[in-house]
Amino acid sequence: MKYHLSNRAVAALFTLFFACSAGAVDDSAAADTAPGYGVLAAGVAHERLFAIDFDGERGMAVGDLGRVMRTEDGGSTWEREEPPTELALLGIALQGDRAIAVGQQGLILVSADGGGWRKIESGTPERLLNVDINSEGLAYIVGAFGTVLRSRDGGESWHSAKPDWGALITEDGGMSGAQGNPTIAAVQVLENNTVLLGGELSYIMRSPDAGEHWELVYDDSEIPSGQVQPTVNALHVRTDGVGFAVGQSGLMLKTLDQGRSWQRLDTPVDANLLDIVSGTDGRVVGVGMRATLSSDDDGETWEVLDSLDLALNWYSEIAKSPTGVPIAVGYGAQIIKLPK
DSSP states (O other), rough: SSOSSHHHHHHHHHHHHOOOOOOOOOOOOOOOSSSEHHHEOOTTTBBBBBEEEEEEEEEEEEEEGGGGEESSSSTSSEEOOOOOOOSOEEHHHHHHEEEEEGGGGEEEEEEETOOOEEEOOOOEEEEEEEEOTTSSSEEEEEGGGEEEESHHHHHHHHEEEEOOOHHHOSSSOOOOOOGGOOOEEEEETTTTOOOEEEEEEGGGEEEETSSSSEEEEEEOOOOOOOOOOOEEEEEEOTTTOOOEEEGGGOOOEEETTTSSSSOOOOOSSSEEEEEEEOOSSEEHHHHHEEEEEEEESSTOEEEOOOOTTTTTTEEEEEEEEESSSSEEEEEEEEEEEEEO
16 A cells, blocks of 8 residues: 555445455345335345446446446336456446446446447556546546546546646645545536546545646535544536535535535534435435435435435445436445435
8 A cells, every 4th residue: 555544434435345245136126115215126235336327318337346237218127237347346437328437456448339348448556436427528537546537538548637636735745645645536527627526635626627727626624633534425516506525424515616615514414425416406315324315405404314224224326317316326236216
């Protein structure tokens, strides 16, 4: 390792993402336990899905041992593909007929035009945690130890786009440990080529020009001295400029200006929140470690959801289907739906 992670919760999150094991799968769906809830697909207890994405009716979810689940009907039914790798796939992004999956040991896989998966050289051995792409083919991958990769051709080639962390975060550039190479877990590439990154120590970085220039737009300066700033695990900004970010210790942030500034929100949990999705109707849903939060007023108030196994297990990522149904993936390779 290049340095010791300064936050035990970060280590716990990475253990969740990277401890993968084999097993059989049972894709039979369970009955709803409450209106709007349901299990759409499931494996067995020690299997995992880590990421999900939709583009129109097409959706994919990926997980341990190269697990790939696919839907062509907006998430109503799911089929398992032949695994393209034995490594864990930790992130997935869809755009048109193109899919990019990333994972352990610097793995990048691309599928396009209905073809199979192809391995693309990443130039790094680090764990790649997340990926996003816009309709122009601008794509970003983020991962361990400050890894940031950029593609301008839809994921066919990648180059390091690592920001100058020293210049961003301190005036004199004197940094060490996680400050000097913060693991980046969250990324979003907007249609106007604005790029947002989030990671360790509550850092959120923003570039208005596809990564040519970067600005540190949030760090949790309100944390009392001696306490470690929580990691930002995920962020999502809507087309109207409103967005949310989540992280450890119940961290919940909101932006009204496309990520230029962020304000911290109060939530009723202190859990490790792993992902969040929202809509212009004010409906917001966040998932995490034994905690799922819902808001119907754009984050002004929150309700803790406890149907299915939401209070017992973990869900690592959530996306909205074409009909607006929140669909989450996680423990037991489950794909579940939540109320709209």
